[in-house]
Amino acid sequence: MPNDARLRKPAEFRAVYEGGRRFDGRLVTAFVLPTRLEQHRLGITASRKMSRLAVNRNRAKRLLREAFRLTGGELAVLRNRYDWVFNARRLIIEEKADAVAADLRRIIAQVGRNEKPSPCETEK
Template identity: 50%
Template sequence: MPKEGRLLKRADFLRVYDKGRRFEGRFMTVFILPAEREIHRVGVTATKKAIGNAVMRNRTKRLLRESFRLSRVEIDAITTKYDWVLNARRSLLHVKLDKPLAELRAIAARIGSENILPANNANARE
């Protein structure tokens, strides 16, 4: 994934968490916020508390990154460009790629059909 397509700074992650929309799934929680750039950008997190040691965290992050990469057709079909943060859940530890991929594609389809905007965001932190 090219550097310009990734969220790298803590401030970017916090902005998406605070002002974006949240979508809960079985294997991940997805936060989105309309992007300031003309491309979709993604950041992936896996916490020690939720996932475990570094080996497990790295595996879950690889699964989420690959799911995002394979979902690019569905994601690029969304006209509004978003910053995405994918948070791994513990249930992701024991599955193969097909399940998180299907879940992310379903979330992307939902986002595309709803034309999500953060106008009245009930999930925002105050």
């Protein structure tokens, strides 16, 4: 994933948490904020509350990155571009990438149903 497609700074994460919408899945909680950028950006968190073992937290982050990559077709259909923050849940540790991708597809479908005109369209 290219660096410009990632959320890295705490201020970027904070903006999504404070200004975005929350969507709960079985394996992940997603916070979504519409942007004016040309591409979606992704931030992932896996806290110690989710798992005390770093190997499990790292696996959760890898699974979420791969699932986000696999759902690129569904993301392209969305009218707006978004900043996404995924918070991994405990259940994700025992799941395969296909199950994580299916959970993200359900969340993306929810986002699509709740879409409003993009920030660019409202200024015209």
